[in-house]
Amino acid sequence: MGLFGLFGGSKTVELDKVKSDENKNRIREIFDNKVDNGSEYKIVYAYSEDIGGANFAVLRTVSYKYRSFILGYRENDLSLVFLEVSPDLNQVGEALVYRPQDVKKTNFTKLVGSYYLQYGSSFKKEYFNFFVPETIDEIVNHDWYDEDTFTYIDQREEHNGWVDFWNKFCR
Structure with missing residues (x-):
């Protein structure tokens, strides 16, 4: 990002619509x-x-692990499904389903574009932060971007529907 990226100097990325549409399909x-x-x-x-970290006597390490998901949402019962996938879309994990009654707390932090979901019991609180990028610029402009880490996808049309759903899910 560099110093000027902090002041809104992110670059505009030319969208490869064919590649994005193939990934959407x-x-x-x-x-x-x-x-x-x-299909519903x-x-x-x-x-x-x-973000993980470890402190040693004179050394501190920080590590980042990124996970990709297909996030499905259904309006009629406010179901939210996380399906973990590899960035190249060749490996798929198990689906995790959430409904408003399963969730203790939700939030959206506009500054960083992060959604927050807390679930579990009062003794064992579990939480999950995730990001839903709207445009390919929001992915590609990360200094750490590479196609082994993120799926190449532009969601301009889909993003508004997601935001509307999230607002209903959070009530």
């Missing part, structure tokens, strides 16, 4: 095959950033 196919009644859900691409 692929995530739809994966989701429909892996999730019961998958609208979907978007999401990713999470897990």
Whole structure:
């Protein structure tokens, strides 16, 4: 990003629409095959950033792990499904389903574009931060971007539907 990136100097990326559309079609196919009644859900691409660290006597380390998800949402019962996928869309994990009654707390931090979901019991609180990028610029402008870390996808049309759903889910 550099010093000037801090002041809104991010570059505009020319969209490879064919590549983005191929990935959109692929995530739809994966989701429909892996999730019961998958075609009833609208979907978007999401990713999470897990930050880990360790302190040694004179050394401190910080590590970042990124995970990619197909995020499905259904308005009629406010279901939210996270399906972990590899960035190249060749490997798929298990689907995790959340409904408002399963969630303790939700939030959206506009400054960083981060969504927050807390679930679990009062004794064992579990939480999850994730990002739903709207444009390819929001992914590619990360200094650490590479195609082994993130899926190449532009979601301008899908993003507004996601935001509307999230606002209903959070009530």
